[in-house]
Amino acid sequence: MKLQNLTLTTTMSSNSDHQSHLHRSYASNQQQQSKAVIVPTPCSHLTEFKAGRGATAFGKLLEGIRVRPLGRASVRGEAFQVFRCGACGKVPPRLYACLSCDAVVCDVHAPDHEHEIAIDVDRAELFCCSCGDQVYDRDFDSAVVMSQTAAATLGGCNSLCAPPPESLRKRRRVDYRPWTPDSRERALLGSHSSLLPGNNEDLSSFPVGLKGLNNLGNTCFMNSVLQALLHTPPLRNYFLSDRHNGFVCQQKNGVNYNKNERKNKNLQKLCLACDTDALFSAVFSGDRKPYSPAKFLYSWWQHAGNLASYEQQDAHEFFISMLDGIHEKVDKDERKLHSQGSGACCIAHRVFSGILRSDVMCTACGFTSTTYDPCIDISLDLVPTHEGPTKTLHSCNGNAESINSGVSTLLGCLDRFTRPERLGSDQKFFCQQCQVRQESLKQMSIRKLPLVSCFHIKRFEHSPIRNMSRKVDRYMQFPFSLDMSPYLSSSILRSRFGNRIFGFDGDGNDPDCSNESTSEFELFAVVTHRGKLDAGHYSTYLRLSNQWYKCDDAWVTEVNENIVRAAQGYMMFYVQKMLYYKASGSS
Amino acid sequence: MRALIILVLITEFWRIMSAPDEDNHAQVASHFFGELLDSVIMDVASECHRIATLGLDRNLDDEEEELRLSAQARARVADPSNSEANSKYVVDIFGQTHPAVASEIFDCMNCGRSIVAGRFAPHLEKCMGKGRKARVKATRSSTAAAAAQNR
Secondary structure, eight states, X not given: OOOTTOOOOOOSOSSSOGGGOHHHHHHHHOOSSOTTSOOOOOOHHHHHHHHHHGGGXXXXXXXXXXXXXXXXXXXXXXXXOOOOOTTTOOOOSOEEEESSSSOEEETTTGGGSSOOEEEETTTTEEEETTTTEEEOOHHHHHHHHHHHHXXXXXXXXXXXXXXXXXXXXXXXXXXXXXXXXXXXXXXXHHHHOOOOOOXXXXXXXXXXXOOOBOOOSSOHHHHHHHHHHHTOHHHHHXXXXXXXXXXXXXXXXXXXXXXXXXXXXXXXXXXXXXXXXXXXXXXXSSOOSOBOOHHHHHHHHHHOGGGOXXXXXXXXXXXXXXXXXXXXXXXXXXXXXXXXXXOOSOHHHHHHOEEEXXXXXXXXXXXXXXXXXXXXXXXXXXXXXXXXXXHHHHTTOHHHHHHHTXXXXXXXXXXXXXXXXEOOGGGOEEETTTTEEEXXXXXXXXXXXXXXXXXXXXXXXXXXXXXXXXXXXXXXXXXXXXEOGGGBHHHHHHHHTTSOSXXXXXXXXXXXXXXXXXXXXXXXXXXXXXXXXXXXXXXXEEEETTEEEEEEXXXXXXXXXXXXXXXXXXXXXXXXXSOOEEOOSOO | OXXXXXXXXXXXXXXXXXXXXXXXXXXXXXXXXXXXXXXXXHHHHHHHHHHHHTTTTTXXXXXXXXXXXXXXXXXXXXXXXXXXXXXXXXXXXTSOOOOSSOOOEEEOTTTOXXXXXXXXXXXXXXXXXXXXXXXXXXXXXXXXXXXXXXX
């Protein structure tokens, strides 16, 4: 085996040193369209090649590219033609077809060839014979992608480039403007507000809103989720700025407040948002004694009848149920907006709702059928080992592997979630192009990220067949800072087409999907479970002003971040690092 | 997927080659195996080169740092001399202590009775006629439960 001829130099550009960062060259090479991809500065030979030929430099390639369904692009020659090196006659792993003449050369004889720019026949990659390196060009990649997508669609770019239907409302973004009261507002503030009860100097130095919640009898599942929601920034801001006013809400529902307090409680219209508002007011009041969310429990049990019992519940089930309760109390017209995934229906969805994209691809012809669905969180299977997004590169880095081999990670679970899965042969999908049922691949990706991402780890396995349940205790690593861009639809599509430089669906300026600037998240709450399936305990870790606190029912204590990193995460809450302010009302 | 097929072929080739055979058969098989292996290596190299050049792996350093911090954290927490991990609560950050069963007392919003916080849920379950035990009772005294709810 002769491998010594295989040398591949990795140079970002002729000027910059590879190690010295990506970040610097990112700033200088940034193109408008796709922020995810750095378009490297072309070498002088490539520039010269393109200068001579203009925009149609790679035009004739479109006919010459052969695409296997769901596979790579390669160069097609005449029928039954086998490419060989013109100089030595061999068929080595790398063969380059010159773009200026008909010559085909191997990597050994490429430097001797008179022209510089060639194309790798097996991989459809540009090669500069002078630099002896693979080079990249946007126009070339576009030509290749067009060939690939033409093969995969009914004669056009279907779901690969087209955005989702018009029903997904577009919202304008506005810049953040800090608010200061004018003189009239200042007067109102002065006459209508009172100072919060002053406690000890020491107590007020702790973050506002930090308060224990009494366990009312196996209600730690509820307390743990409530603590996370109380400190979910957009949700907290909504309720603390009185966006859901209990008085107004009850009046709208035909309840008249009278002087008899006792009677009121039974006449009050059931509204979980009102109870949530009351909870926020109590917890952010400045008083540090633990709060008993009794009224909240009472209201929630009225909403979720089937879950109303004195036994340990699942925290995630409670989370979904509570958000559903807030959504349900919104009037019917607004509730309809939910199906479009814009989150315009209620605060619960505005904060937590994202859009998932599902692609089903025919393995015979590559035709892809796409659907979009809103989602309020992402439930992940606990994957045994670290299957990182750059696993091919990890194998070069011995250190990372030895420390962490065999550890489950959140990124690994997300990789599994967005991996193409082969659907069973009993689930053959009817391909519109082939006009028959074919075996297919399904792949999930995230079209739009929510403001707050909640990841639920499926640690409780229920087997109805064996009539038993079990808990998976395996540790799963989760980061404090999370970049979701590899899981966006644009990134998943891009990697499906060989990571070409191209404006895939979701890239660039469409405000209704997520791009690079909205994909950075920070962890702010972790709900953990300790113990056995039916005899366990939930508690929540909160991150406030970069200090971690443990909320264990009534007990609030400070903890070191190591405790949190080493904890068994059940639900992780991440908030977008940079929150955009959207124009409210119709666009 | 092509890589998978090639890997299967490679395994097959090794199996064939390890069986005793004529010299030139082995040489030819070895040559083809070499070609396939080179091709696979080239595929991976080309993909990695593109990923690295286009900056698609620029999160790699941050991801590895997070993994390292987690491994470090787990080691520190597992250390028996580390008292923080499993200490019992003495006082919370506000200097308060709390009993095992929450002792605050308030009125049930369903029946009006005074209830201890830590026993509120089991009370409410019966009071509202929810839960397994309550449902069994309800069949016997459904009028009483209905009257309580409508009060």
